[in-house]
Structures are given as structure tokens and as C-alpha cells.
Amino acid sequence: MKITTFAATTGLVLSLLTGFVQTSLADDGQWHHANSAIGEPKYPEGFSHFDYVNVNAPKGGQVRLGAMGGFDTFNPILPKGEVEGNIGLIYETLMTPSQDEVLTDYGLLAEAMKYPDDYSSVTFRMDPAAKWHDGEPVTVDDVIWSYEKQKELNPLIAQYYANVTGVSQTAPSEVTFTFDQTGNRELPKILGQLMVLPRHWWEGSDAKGNKRDIGASTLEPPLGSGPYEIGSFEAGRTITYRRVKDYWGINHPTQVGQNNFDEYTVEYFRDLDVQFEAFKGDQFDWWLENRARRWATGYDFPAVKDGRVIQELFPEPYNALGLMVGFIPNLREPKFQDERVRKALNYAFDFEELNKTIFFGQYERINSYFYGLPFASSGLPEGKELEILNSVKDKIPASVYTVPYTNPVNGDPQKLRANLRIALNLLTEAGYKLDGRRLVDANGQQLSFEILLDGPTIEPVASNLVTNLAKIGINATLRTVDGPQYINRTRSFDYDMIYGAWTQSFSPGNEQRYFFGSGSAEQQGSRNYAGIADPGIDALIDKLIFSKDRETLEAATKALDRVLLAHDYVIPAYTLRKARSARWNRFSHPDKLPEFGIGFPSLWWYDEAKAKVTDAG
Secondary structure (H helix, E strand, C coil): CCCCCCHHCCHHHHHHHHHHHHHHHCCCCECCCCEEECCCCCCCCCCCCCCCCCCCCCCCCCEEEEECCCCCEEECCCCCCCCCHHHCCCCEEEEECCCCCCCCEEECCCEEECCCCCCEEEEEECCCCCCCCCCCCHHHHHHHHHHHHHHHCCCCHHCCCEEEEEEEEEEEEEEEEEEECCCCCCCCCCHHHHEECCCHHHHHHHHCCCCCCCCCCCCCCCCCCCCCEEEEEEECCCEEEEEECCCCCCCCCCCCCCCCCCCCEEECCCHHHHHHHHCCCCCCCCECCHHHHHHHCCCCCCCHCCEEEEEEEHHHHHHEEEEEEEEEECCHHHHHHHHHHHHHHHHHHCCCHHHCCCCCCEEEEEECCCCCCCCCCCCCCCCCHHHHHHHHHHHHHHHHHHCCCCCCCCCCHHHHHHHHHHHHHHHHCCCEEECCCCCCEEEEEEECCEEEEHHHHHCHHHHHHHHHCCCCCCCEEEEEEEEHHHHHHHHHCCEEEEEEEEEEECCCCCHHHHHHHHHHHCCCCCCCCCCCHHHHHHHHHHHCCCCCHHHHHHHHHHHHHHHHHHCCEEEEEEECCEEEEEEEEECCCCCCCCCCCCCCCCEEEEEEHHHHHHHHC
């Protein structure tokens, strides 16, 4: 759902004229302390805190987290390098979400926002209390500079802000963004998510007198406005954040009862098994499990048996989350441009056998790009969804009207043989034939491709696909690489197939262009992993973005889902709609967690009584 300087180059008169025009555009709206994509915000203006926090949560102690990979920069906006994954602890946005509502944001650096009825602009009024850690105020100039630099230096952000045509100061504490289109209800929310950086710090000099450069990577701890600052670090291996004792927002209604730990440490690992052993050895506190087998069989160590480590399932993170995850072929490769080839590959994936043998029955198969949300298509189209599909009928597959999407079902040798026969028929229609044990094209070249993986977790799953494809003459191979190499290769689309994911929210919008739109197909670093460039999908994305009401949004999203599925852009995998977690028993949390999140560690706190017992064990 998510930058060229204007005022510095235009002169005073043009700046004043621009400001006048943009102010008049924005004055049609009323000031709002919050913005919701669905209905009205839960919390009224002047609320004291979110309901789900413990306002008396004690401050103190340390939380230690583990992470895969590493980091080589603290610059959060560049499309290169590995930025430290928790850098958001020191930076803040204009608005911030609540965790017990869907897609609702409340003022943070900006105390209020307004926009006209046609959504042609949005204006934010800065909170005069907002301060950088050096005591300087967070200003409109910081906002404008942050927006412009992010758009200038990061092509992906530039694409995300493609419909923003201007930004200017329209009053001493107000900043207005104008748009090149009307009716896009999500753009005000997107601008509210802008990460604001301190211009005076980035344009200043470091302790050695060297001029800083926002266009370059850096490991100099940056100045922020958030609840934490960088305390110590070892590049790529570990970092500790310290709580800012005089944080300007400590009593802000969106921050009360949160950010309770004095120290927040992250240890990085290159191997997931090594990381788990480190967790077992009490080298960090919290573990999110991603392997069904380990969850079922790997927690028989003493600390679990005596209660010092607690296993717990949390459904909350999935209550507002949709997901498509699976094997994604790269359509930039000619071999995957025939839909029959892509469709055939799905018949070779034996999810049912995997669920019996290595998943311990924990998973369910995904059959929608919006799996888990009310936007998932099913059956045949009807009502408003059918109307929307008919409006682009000449651009979409005819099958969407007659054939509901279903995944092939395997699970025993007979079903697998039958499905591999269907796959081979599709491949034959696409121009391939069996030459002994090799499936070859008209030039005698075997159909071959490499599946690129980020770590070993998915290797057993991918091996199932590889083995079954070999039975029909396809030479699929696996390549597992480390985090940095995987990031670089996916950013440059240097792969045949990856195992990847798209997460979706309760308010699908502009990010769909970033996932599936033609404009992102060749934009390196985009999440259009498949290389989708299809006029029918582009048209449906536009209908989704410019939906005038919730009913139309849901119908347009179902239509988009249906057409994406019909093109077989992915071999859908599986999911568990609960977060599997384990933790060393040193922490407490509010009696009732928010509906849409675990809140760890932001809402939790260090419990000295529990820690004393755990440490004694």
C-alpha cells in the first residue's frame, strides 16, 4: 500500500502561486485525526491510548531477537544493499496504524490530515511536539525533502508515488501532495505512510567533518525521531537499539503502553538450523517457527519441558492478512510464456503427499491470490463481479466464465499418474514431445529450468516438484543461495523460477500495480516476480484502485483474482493461518491482544518475576 526538489528551483512567486492553488484544492476537506479505508475510525479525536495496551506496563529490561541474513547499511531508502531490518524503530511516519482495526491510521508526526471529496490532494498538519533526537522539530521541509529524495533515489518508490504530481508547503505547518487523477481513495493513506528523515542531519557532516550523502550507503548511526536510537552494532552480525528516555511521543496516544524495553538487540544468522540451536541455547528470546516437522518434533529439549520456554499458536496476525505463496515462473523467459506450460507444472506438485509425510497435516492448500480474505474468488462469477469482468471481456481468458479455479489433487500414486498424464498432454499441445526420457521442443532442446531458493527450508518441498517433473521428462534443478545473493538475483529478475509470496490486506489498491501491473514487469526490484504484463490485468487493477465503494472494491478484487488464477502465473503452495511461536518465559503481555497482531515486542514488557524463575533454571 505504499522523490526532484520543487521550491528550491522555482523562485518565490511560483512557489506562492503553487501554494495558493494547492491550498484551495485541499480546503474542500475537513481535518481528520485518523483515516480509515473501511468505515469510521474506532478511536475518537482526543483519545488517550489504544484499548489493547497496558498503560501501566513497566519500562526496562532487554529483548533479544534473531534474524536471518545481515545488514550493511542504515540508509533506509536506497534500492541496494541490506538495510538493517529494524531501522523503523528510529524513524516515524506521518500516520501510524492501530492493531485492532483494519487499515486505519492515526496521526503521529502529523496531527491531522484533510483531503477534498474528489481525492485530488491530501494535506497533513504537522504535530508541533514532534522532535528529532537532537531536539530539532520535525518540519514540513523534512517531509518534502524525504518524499523527493525517496522518489529520486528509489525507482520502486517512484513507481509507488507515480500519481503524485506535486508537493509543497501550503501553510507554516502544513504540507500538501497533489495527484494527477481523482477518485483514488488510497493515495491519502499511502502518503500518510511516508517515512520522514531529518534533512538537516543528512545534509550535514559527520564527526570527522565528512559531508553525508543520502544517495550512498552508510553505517553511521542516523538521527531519528522514534522511540529508539542505535546504541551499538557489529555490521552484519548484531545491533542493539536503546530506548530514547526523552522520546517526544512517549505520551502520544498511539505510543502509550508501548516501546517498553530499554534495549532491543538483534542477532543475525546465516543458517536457520544454527539460528534455532542458538534459540535453544538462550542466545535470543523469541522464535517464529517455519517448519512443520520441527514444530511437531523439535521441542523436546529441557527448557520446554520445565516451562522456561513456551510454545504458543497466535491466530491474530492472519486475521487481516491474505496470502499467495508458491513457485513462480519467470515469464521473461520464453519457456514460460505459454500458459499451457505453466498450467502443466501445477499438476506435478503433490501437496497432499507432502502434507501427510513432512507437514504433519498442519497446512492447507492455497487457491487464491487473496487467500484468507473476503476477496478470494470462488465458483463462477456473478453480480457486480460479472459486470466488471464483462467490461474487459475482450482482454481476459474466456475460461473465467465457465471454469472455476481448482488445484489438482494428488496424494496417491494413481492420482499422481493421472495428473502427470494431463500435464504431458498440455505440454504436447504446447509443442513439446517425449524423446526417450527427455521432454524436448521442436529443436530437440529439453525443457529445463532452475528453481532458486533462499535457504534450505523449502528444499524438501521443491524436491517433490523436481522429482515429479522428471517423470515427464522435464529437467528441473534446485539452487540454494545465501540472503544477499538471493536479494540481488530477485531484484534483477535473474532466475527461472523462485519460491515467493505476495501478502494482501483488507484494502487492496495501488500495490497491485507493483505486484502484477505491466509498468512493474521490467522495473528491477519490483515484486512483479512473474513478469506479468497483461492488458486485462492492468484494466482490472485500475477498476480496483478507482472503486467508488466497498462493494465495487470487493467485486473488482475478486475479478482480478480470478483472472490471475486463470493465467497460471504461480504453482500455489500452502499456508497455516496461525503463527507458531516459542519464547523464553521472561515477558508478559496485555490480557487481550489486539485482533490483528501479536504485538511482540512493541506491546509486551520485561517481567522480572518470570525472568528470575527462567534464569534460575
